Structures are given as C-alpha cells and as structure tokens.
Amino acid sequence: MLRCDPSAVDGRRVMPISKSRQSPFDTRNERGADRLLQIEAVYDKVPVGLCYLNRNGTFVTINDQLSRMLGVASERAVGQQVEDIVPDHAHLLRDSLKAALAGAPIPDQEIRRAEETFMVSAASVTNDLGETTGISVAYTNISNVKRIAHKLQETEQRTTYALESAGQWIWDLNIATMRVWRSPQYRILLGLDPNGADSESVAWDIVHPDDKARAIQAFEDAVSGRTPYFEAVYRVPRGNGGHAWILSRGKIVEYGPDGAPLRLLATSVDISMQKQIEEQLSTTVQLRLELEQKLLEANRKLKNQSERDHLTNLPNRRKFNHLLKREFVRATENADSLAILMIDIDHFKAYNDFYGHLAGDKCLVQVGRALNKVIKQSGGSIARFGGEEFAALLSGVTAEQASTTAMQMLGTVTAMQLEHSGSPTGVISVSIGMAVFGDENREAITGPDDVLNCADSALYQSKRNGRGRLSVWGDFAK
Structure with missing residues (x-):
C-alpha cells in the first residue's frame, strides 16, 4: 500500500500544529493523516480494488488488488493524475469527483478493460469538519457475473429452440395403461445406447426416487384439471453416470367419450447447465452480500473512529x-x-x-x-x-x-x-x-x-x- 504526503490529503498543504491552544482547523494535518491511515487499513483488508483520489484527481493511495486490476505499479500511480494512469476512463472518475464536490449522488459505472468488466463505485470522503476531501473508488470485477448471466441467456435460448425443434425428446403417456413412449432423441441426449432397450416403458421409471413424488403430483394436478398444464423438474440417469436435470412440460391431448383424460403429450429438455449456472449465480450473490456486509462494518468502524480523539480516546x-x-x-x-x-x-x-x-x-x-x-x-x-x-x-x-x-x-x-x-x-x-x-x-x-x-x-x-x-x-x- 502506497500513499502520498498526508498533509495534502484534501488537496491543500496544511501548516504544522501549533504548540499553543488549537482549534479543529489547527489539527487538520494530524487528523488528515489519521483518517488516511484508517482508510488504508480498510483498503488492505477487502478483496476488491480500492483507491482514494483527492480533490484534484490525484491518486493518494491505491491497494494491491487495484494495482493488479489496472496493471500498474502502486508506486507509479500514487501522486499521478487520473488521466496519466487510467486515460481510458479518467472522465468517469472526474465526473464522480465533480458530483462528490457538488454533493450530488455518484452513479455506478461499468468499464471494460481487455477481457474484463469492472463495476466502478465511488463515494465521497469528508474530514472532521464535513468538508469533501476526495472520493474513495471501488473496482469490483464482475466479469464472471456477466459471463454467467450471458451463459444463462444462451441456455434459455437453447431451451426455447429445443422446445420448438427436434433437438429434444417427446414422450407420449397412455394414462389408462401408464405406459410411456419416448422419441429416439431421449437416448441420444442422455448419452444412452441408441440401439438399447425399447423406447416404451412404465411411466416415471427413469425419474430419480427423490423427485418421483413431485413429478407424479404434477401429473395428477394436470389430469384432475387443477392445473391446465403438466410441468415438472426432476433428475434422470445419464448413460455415463451421474444425473441430468430435466424440465418436462405437456398437456392432456385426448379425452374419452366420458371426458376422462386418455393421453398426455409432453416434451423434455436437459437443463443441467442452467441449474449449474443458477447455483453459481446464487454463490456469487451470496459472496457479494458477504462483501457488502464487511464493507458496512468497515464503514461503521470508520464512523466511530471519526468521532474519537486519537490521543485521549475521548469523543472529539x-x-x-x-x-x-x-x-x-x-x-x-x-x-x-x-x-x-x-x-x-x-x-x-x-x-x-x-x-x-x-x-x-x-x-x-x-x-x-x-x-x-x-x-x-x-x-x-x-x-x-x-x-x-x-x-x-x-x-x-x-x-x-x-x-x-x-x-x-x-x-x-x-x-x-x-x-x-x-x-x-x-x-x-x-x-x-x-x-x-x-x-x-x-x-x-x-x-x-x-x-x-x-x-x-x-x-x-x-x-x-x-x-x-x-x-x-x-x-x-x-
């Protein structure tokens, strides 16, 4: 962690502290340095890229994570203007600094550097007198989230295409006999031998035991008319071991003279990738929540420290x-x-x-x-x-x-x-x-x-x- 002279933390040089009776303005150099050390202590502990820019747009401190993200050495960045270090998005940081000095909200921004995407968030930093001395900027790498979201969109598109084409399997359930016929794509998509057993079998025989009750309940709801369609998600075995997550949708397509349902026609599609992405996205969201909690705790500690005298530990x-x-x-x-x-x-x-x-x-x-x-x-x-x-x-x-x-x-x-x-x-x-x-x-x-x-x-x-x-x-x- 590198920083420049703390006496210039708010963009202005500060005179040394007088030995005689002092006011809060006389101790700005000492408190400014203390505040900067507090900021640096937080910067070193969080897993995101952080820097502090003073009122002039000069890098005062930058943590190791941000140095790696920007591909620039800390000792080169500290003391330099934003245009010298990040010319590709210096205007965004300048706009954030202007907003902070004007007391206006600072919106988050996305930037793209090489193959990575970053969320840039800024917040104003004030001294003990409430004056804005600069901004604290956080760079969060959201590339994985963007990629996961993109993959999820692709999966949804593939699922839609599969449901509208032959790239899925179709199955036809005879409700009277509870025998089901499955199209040949069933065996191909699950990695089974295309020349294996007959494609007609007992209904629900391939459904994972833990999911069978849920699938049968969805079927009974459709047959009884409680729901207009059949829809169920369950696991089925793959030919090479393990299980695939399957989404099945269908409806009653034939009724007897007495109105009793005779046939259920449905399609099934492998949504294993979608499930995996959902789990990854859930993990990412959880990690983000934990990070936000840590940042909130750090902010609370900073606020408490900003209201204490560093020497006597009394309120200031x-x-x-x-x-x-x-x-x-x-x-x-x-x-x-x-x-x-x-x-x-x-x-x-x-x-x-x-x-x-x-x-x-x-x-x-x-x-x-x-x-x-x-x-x-x-x-x-x-x-x-x-x-x-x-x-x-x-x-x-x-x-x-x-x-x-x-x-x-x-x-x-x-x-x-x-x-x-x-x-x-x-x-x-x-x-x-x-x-x-x-x-x-x-x-x-x-x-x-x-x-x-x-x-x-x-x-x-x-x-x-x-x-x-x-x-x-x-x-x-x-």
Whole structure:
C-alpha cells in the first residue's frame, strides 16, 4: 500500500500544529493523516480494488488488488493524475469527483478493460469538519457475473429452440395403461445406447426416487384439471453416470367419450447447465452480500473512529457538537436544564516547552482520564475540544450540582500532583468556565452555540482571575 504526503490529503498543504491552544482547523494535518491511515487499513483488508483520489484527481493511495486490476505499479500511480494512469476512463472518475464536490449522488459505472468488466463505485470522503476531501473508488470485477448471466441467456435460448425443434425428446403417456413412449432423441441426449432397450416403458421409471413424488403430483394436478398444464423438474440417469436435470412440460391431448383424460403429450429438455449456472449465480450473490456486509462494518468502524480523539480516546469536537445540539433540543422541548463546562489545562504551552511534546501528550491523556472519571459519576459526558481544552456536558442538573462536579474536577486534577515547573503552583491544574441553560435564561439563549460561548467566556474569566478555579457565566456577566 502506497500513499502520498498526508498533509495534502484534501488537496491543500496544511501548516504544522501549533504548540499553543488549537482549534479543529489547527489539527487538520494530524487528523488528515489519521483518517488516511484508517482508510488504508480498510483498503488492505477487502478483496476488491480500492483507491482514494483527492480533490484534484490525484491518486493518494491505491491497494494491491487495484494495482493488479489496472496493471500498474502502486508506486507509479500514487501522486499521478487520473488521466496519466487510467486515460481510458479518467472522465468517469472526474465526473464522480465533480458530483462528490457538488454533493450530488455518484452513479455506478461499468468499464471494460481487455477481457474484463469492472463495476466502478465511488463515494465521497469528508474530514472532521464535513468538508469533501476526495472520493474513495471501488473496482469490483464482475466479469464472471456477466459471463454467467450471458451463459444463462444462451441456455434459455437453447431451451426455447429445443422446445420448438427436434433437438429434444417427446414422450407420449397412455394414462389408462401408464405406459410411456419416448422419441429416439431421449437416448441420444442422455448419452444412452441408441440401439438399447425399447423406447416404451412404465411411466416415471427413469425419474430419480427423490423427485418421483413431485413429478407424479404434477401429473395428477394436470389430469384432475387443477392445473391446465403438466410441468415438472426432476433428475434422470445419464448413460455415463451421474444425473441430468430435466424440465418436462405437456398437456392432456385426448379425452374419452366420458371426458376422462386418455393421453398426455409432453416434451423434455436437459437443463443441467442452467441449474449449474443458477447455483453459481446464487454463490456469487451470496459472496457479494458477504462483501457488502464487511464493507458496512468497515464503514461503521470508520464512523466511530471519526468521532474519537486519537490521543485521549475521548469523543472529539465533532461528536461533542452533535451531542450538544441533541441535548439542547431535548432541554428546550422538555423545559429542562443543560450545563456546559469548558476546561483548559493551565500553562500548557509552558509545560510542552519545558518537558517536551511527548510528555505533553501523556499529560493530556492523564488529565482526560481524570476528568472523564468525574463526569461519568455525574452522568455527563466529556470530549477533547481541541489542544489542551476539554468540554463537558451535564443534562438535567441545577447550577449547584454542576458547580459541585466542576469543583470535583479541579480537586481531582490537582490531587494527581503532576509536576509542572512552569506553573506558579508547581503542579498541573485546570481552569473551568461554566454556563447553565435553564429557566432564568431560556428566552435569551437561542441555540447551543450561545451556551458554548457563555461557558467559553467564563473560562477566560477564570484565567484572568489567576487560573486553577471555576467561573460561572452570570456571576460576572451582569
């Protein structure tokens, strides 16, 4: 599996991540690389040809299956435009890319290369901000399916021709004696000795024992008038061993003076090839369903990964915003309360500068775990909002209850006693800003972003007042 620079995954170069407080836009390079690695992990596990094209129509990654399908080395394809690698159908990929960028449906296309037929399916790929960064393209070899379908059509044509000509056998059943006469083609088509036994024998004597009851039932239905025609599928022995699948159709052609049926005239044709093709087609359909299930599972895993912060394993900002919108609607409809806590690690830039980024990452993980443990006990949820900042959400709580949880967070982080020489306190601490959406401000706050902005303002008030403390929106914004 080869890919180009992940910093160009969406077609644009991305600046390195800042050491100071970051927004989701500042971490696009890191998350873009993570997303690309996730895509590649899926690409390597599926038995179809897959590639990822960025917004400019450049191959960013291509799996080994597609390299073999296209007959081009991965290292040659990656970084090249589609016109340079697949000039015969580059316009189809360009059209798919245009549709993805326009937010339009992307239809499947069939292409023919050499003696093979491929189904080309594309889907848009978005980053954490919902921006389309390119398309993921799947090449499925449907040559066998096309060939099987073609063979099935040929078999049906041959069957029709046989029923209309002498290339089949005809049999005539005397209902009174239950003796049947078969035309000479019967022995030829089944590989029997043309000069063998007399062509007249007891009815149903050649039918496989497991199929005999079904054939006799079809005969009785036709004789009694329950069905207008006789039709049955059954097996008969071949001259060289094994069995042939036979389709027989016929009707009553003679009645006695009392109206009783006397003769059944029917034709039989070998449909063994058709049966084999049906079984192959059924197997192909089953394999396709299994593949689709695997792809759906892979998509579910990708979606879950796209909503998690790769470092702390907490929900990311995208997931938090989704939860906030949902809970704000619930609180509005039910006249309930909603508290937002914005939490920032104090003097974190100084910590990174003094101890290094690896220690900074470890610190983020430890603080995230401590905050998550507190918020879970209160029935809330927390996410890494960006950089050294976390955001917590508590539904259906009073301001006093939310403040208690916030103070527990302050105490828990301080109690960890994580050394921080760049902090006046000598240990890691956090500042918290809190905003509560409730009856007292329900008319003033019109959306979830208002609550978030209020909590963010309260956070900066905590920083201005010396850090390591809780500030509540409303206590100072009056």
